[in-house]
Amino acid sequence: MGKHLLAFCLCLVASLAARAQEFRANVSVQAAQLGTNVEKRIFNTLQTALNEFINGRRWTDDAFTQGERIECNFLLNVTQDLGNNTYRASLTVQAARPVYNTNYNSSILNIQDNNLVFRYVEFQPMEFNEQRISGNDPLASNLTAVVAYYCYIILGLDYDSFSPRGGDNYFKKALNIVNNAPDGKDVSGWKAFEGNRNRYWLQDNLLNVKFARFHDVMYTYHRLGLDQMYDDMNKGRAAVMNCLNMLMGIHEDQPNSMVMQSFFNAKNDELMKLFAKAPPQEKMRAIQMLSVLDVPNANKYQQMK
Template sequence: MLAKRLIWVVGLFLLLPFAVKAQELRCEVIVNSDQVQATDRQVFQQMQNAISEIMNNTRWTNEYYQNEEKIRCKMFITLRAMPRVGLFEANTQIISSRPTYGSGYETTVLSFVDTKFAFEYNPAQPLQFSPNTYTSNLMALLSFYAYTIIGVDQDTFARLGGANAYTEANNIVSLVQSAGNTGGGWSANDDARSRYWLLNNLLDPQFEPLRAAIYLYHRQGLDVMAQDKEVARQNVLEALQNIQRVVRVRPGAAALRSFFEAKSSELTNVFTAAAPEQKQQAFELLTQIDPTNRAKYEALTRR
């Protein structure tokens, strides 16, 4: 699995006869507290620092990651309200990306907005990760997204490669539910675009064509673009045809929306310089499987 990431490790460092265990994520955390009134505003900086430390300094898996291989990601946490001291309601956007082979281009891999990101935070109680223990909703949220980020990233390097990470994320869901927290994005009763359904999609055999498409799109599409644009575009088209199979049975699913939120602008750029026939094929396919972004794809008909 991780060997496929080594194509981005430069120089003789690749040839070292040992691997260095390192954390998997390079995560930028931003906490926006503009909408929340509090007498002690230092708590928000402390919160940002604590979340950043957990995301970046925890070893989430037993995989080997060199520093150059760490997954680039961002968490934008916008605090909406503080119903009482220490309790926060927030919207959070999670974005992860990875470089593409043979270019300086970085592609967005995961883009997801969580509107039910509610948690308690007390600076006097350090965040601690325990794989098989529910300690707090905040720690559950952070570990859930850490594993989801890792899983989607691994899906781009190997077909269905993120299975182990998704299993760990699902374990977090089970721990939360066992602790009696069955709302706030953690259960089947939540909105179809909640974190519960995002993971449910990624674990569902019906969505295997989507996960296979994620691999084909990145590893045999974008990673090939610098060497052979025609082959790369054809592989991206094949990936979209795989996704079409999922759209037919589960339109509007969370994993589909997340994919197109990350990829709609990029897809337009991929086919901008394509031959007219291929460009038309891409336009027809994209507007069928992702009508929400039709306005972006219409640019393909004007070029």
């Protein structure tokens, strides 16, 4: 009986290991800008709670091995104490996916969200319910709603990079959060009229048929581009060049979109490295397109000449 119990336990452990959580997230909470009157210990507790919320929760129905977990960083920078356990902060989110046959991770998201106000009482549970996102206290729910939103955006982009339109289900989960987001004084970033660079517009672009080619770009860039470069550098780089042509088509139809800005925020350094050693004609064509597609980094691309 003892041997059977031991075998069962070993199988259970192996099963749990095979179904590891989706993220290997590093969460950091900083509050250096707050005055000395604020008890800083609370933010250490919050950091631990957010780590457990992201890394300990099951976000998909798929089995992830330890090696498949998505590398990501969440930096919550608390900038203002608004009183009543309420804080204003910015959230920087970065995520990457591995490139086949290399030790290199390719950035898929690098975004800063400056519209985060939340309430947190030390040791309060990190609650998130997809059927009741706003909860009893919109300000308390706003933090977990924002973090969950970006977890689903990361999952969508990651799945898109491995299979055609693979991320749709997760972008729809982000849309569900947007549609049912907490609402109240100081809560912002969830509505279209609040600006053209916020959570609403990112998920809108990712699900809007006008940006359907963007998902082709995510797959082609990573699976047919980066993942092929170990075997054939020229073939892989040609696939990335094809992606620039597709992105140019999106830009011409939908200029100044958030999803394009998000893509180049994640990819500009990588693209420079990819084309820095390309043949002169190919490099010049890349510089021309990149300077149009990613105006904020145009000067960086010109340095490749």
